Amino acid sequence: MSQYQWAEKNGNIVAADYNRTTDTLSAQQVMMELENAFNALGNSVNIQQVSSEMNDVYNVSIPNGNEQYNVFVCAKGTTPGGRNNLMDEQRIQPKAKYWNFAYEKLQNGEKAISLGIYKRDGETIFCSWRLQLSNAVSPDTPVSKQIKIQSIANAIREGFVQQYKGHGEFACAFRKEFLYFYLKNSEWLHTGNVSELNEHIDIITQNTVSHDSRENITFKTNFLSDFERNRIIFGAPGTGKSYQLKKDCNTLISGTNGTYERVTFHPDYAYSHFVGTYKPVTENNSSEIKYKFVPGPFMRVYVEALKSGRTGNPQPHLLLIEEINRAKVAAVFGDVFQLLDRDDYGVSEYEIRASEDVMKYLAKELGGEYNSYQRIKIPDNMFIWATMNSADQGVFPMDTAFKRRWNFEYLGIDKNDKDIKGKIILGKGSHALEIEWNQLRKAINEKLAEDYNVNEDKLIGPYFLSKKVMKVVSNNKIADSEKFKEAFKNKIIMYLYEDAAKQHKHKLFNGCNSEGYSTAKYSSVCNAFDEIGIDIFGDDFRELYANSRGV
Structure with a gap:
């Protein structure tokens, strides 16, 4: 053939x-x-x-x-x-x-x-x-x-x-x-x-601001911030990447009239989703179909930043991208990639030529003739932040040219773990043991890193289990023990079994074999966990848990 x-x-x-x-x-x-x-x-x-x-x-x-x-x-x-x-x-x-x-x-x-x-x-x-x-x-x-x-x-x-x-x-x-x-x-x-x-067809131009002109647009607004304009926070799952960006977002826009928009990338995400494209729409309960340019999150935040920049009192406008490397970023960003090079003031160092669709949309939103928007840059009051998990399954690699346009910030495996507390008894009978979640997490990570050479970005972060699961009552006891046990099986054991320790699962869970359970099936490991608790990790794991001080 x-x-x-x-x-x-x-x-x-x-x-x-x-x-x-x-x-x-x-x-x-x-x-x-x-x-x-x-x-x-x-x-x-x-x-x-x-x-x-x-x-x-x-x-x-x-x-x-x-x-x-x-x-x-x-x-x-x-x-x-x-x-x-x-x-x-x-x-x-x-x-x-x-x-x-x-x-x-x-x-x-x-x-x-x-x-x-x-x-x-x-x-x-x-x-x-x-x-x-x-x-x-x-x-x-x-x-x-x-x-x-x-x-x-x-x-x-x-x-x-x-x-x-x-x-x-x-x-x-x-x-x-x-x-x-x-x-x-x-x-x-x-x-x-x-x-x-x-x-041949009507372009929808309602609410066009006709009295404004291109000359009102400024890319250098002199907006000052200690935050990087282009940031990617990366680290192991559960290290609090999204939480960190949310906290920084609140700091950035607190006390301002700034805005932010959040988007999650996925394998089918494309340039047309991110920047915008013509789409069929109906309006005012009419059955008539019209076509107009529908902006994506990048273009919406971009326009808000430009509008703010020409007021004399520029405000910050932020685009938050979750899981940036779950899409093919070179294809998603397209020519916008060139705009990510920022000068010392935070303005795009190089401009790009806008498409006909984008020019008309900018003219509609910002005023003036559409051909006045042939060349565009990212202004200094527009921020683009993202999260990334480089070791996760189903992600796409980034080329060096794309990476160098971002400020990468790594969240360590034990970053911000001091507030994570929670005690619970796992196992039954002679296997019963009161454990402290953060100490157990560190012991598992130490076993993965030391015994199986698992990279740090595939270890377990302190926020791998949600706050709802980790809710505690007096004496730092986990409030809902059954909810914790189910989460441990459905999240921790599943992650180890299918991803982080996939090649070593029979050794990692060898404690199951000694109790008549099998490591060949995920369900069998979960059943073993219900009965023998942390002893699913083998005879020597209790000692490792007792001595664990983190990786």
Whole structure:
């Protein structure tokens, strides 16, 4: 089998074999993808094949108030190009009679479109081509329509893209959120550039501040702070990274009119989520769908900082990013990455050229002509702070260029542990022992580090168990012993068994074996813990616990 190019999540392009069984959508799967996309905005559509002779043509009935309107869709799942010199293409090959049926509907004044459905790893992109009459010799002759895999990758990242095919014609690729946008504008999207959007649909411009101008914007506001503008706090799980940022956030904005916004990164998080993109919206209980630029958290905080900076009394505005390395940060930040270089005053040292969408959004929010916002910087009153756990599962690496633009602050494994107290009796009978949580935590960490060379960033921090679990009463006794025991099994033992000590779990929990339990199953270790408490860690662990002073 030949190696073809495929677009994966976040727009990465990889080379892989083509399996006709698993990589080709069936007619039923095509119908399901169409139904999912047409229903994405809360509609309840009815989709049927036109007839048994027209397998790849569907009649989509869409509610419109008290009425219905129909769209004829010639649709197939995309497949690789098939030609050895064009391994970077996807294509559809409907029969000429299917293609011409949709074309004739269009010529008769009805709504008709063509769609190729690309799906891989749960990511779906719709591809479309201009409907034109096919002069194929036979009605059963395939009509081949191609699109570059790079266009599909761009659509995954950006939402909607066009690919110039020559002779004044474009192919389109888009996420399902843009299906109704495409449906409304399909007549011109294949012959006109999407930059002509203003000529075809209304851009929502209510509440535009027309009296302000670009000259009111200043990036150097002279806002003073002892905090770094770009910070990443990292450390082992449970060291209080989020807590530290929350505390510093309160210090930063206390006594000011500043604001903050919190966002959590995840593997599917993209530039369009972070900065913003055009999205379909409805307003004022209207069923009419319009498209406008919807800002992401970065752009919202950025605008607030700029508005504040031109008042003469600048206030701090903070973007808090949780789990920054759970997403591919280079893709999420995109060109914003260049703005992270700050000068001695906290202003971006280098500017970037804003996209058309961003320029228009800034003009709407800040006033003036949109082309006045071609060059932008981060002002000194905008802060970007983040948390990171470098040793966690499911995280992405950061390149050196990205890292050097941040101030990294490490929270040690025993940082801020003085306030952590809590005593409880674990185990039954001869195994019963009153333990102190923080001392037990340190003993476990010492065993992991000394016996199994586990790195510090995979050890257990003092706040690994929540304050709710660690609530104490008189004499520092844990208030709810059953809640603690369940949390210890569901969090501590699970973390050790499945992550931190995954390669050493049979040795770490060898105390289970001597009591007739097994280390082969997580549930068996939990059952052993109920009976023998900390003796699940072996015969020598009690001595280690008694002598533990931290790693």
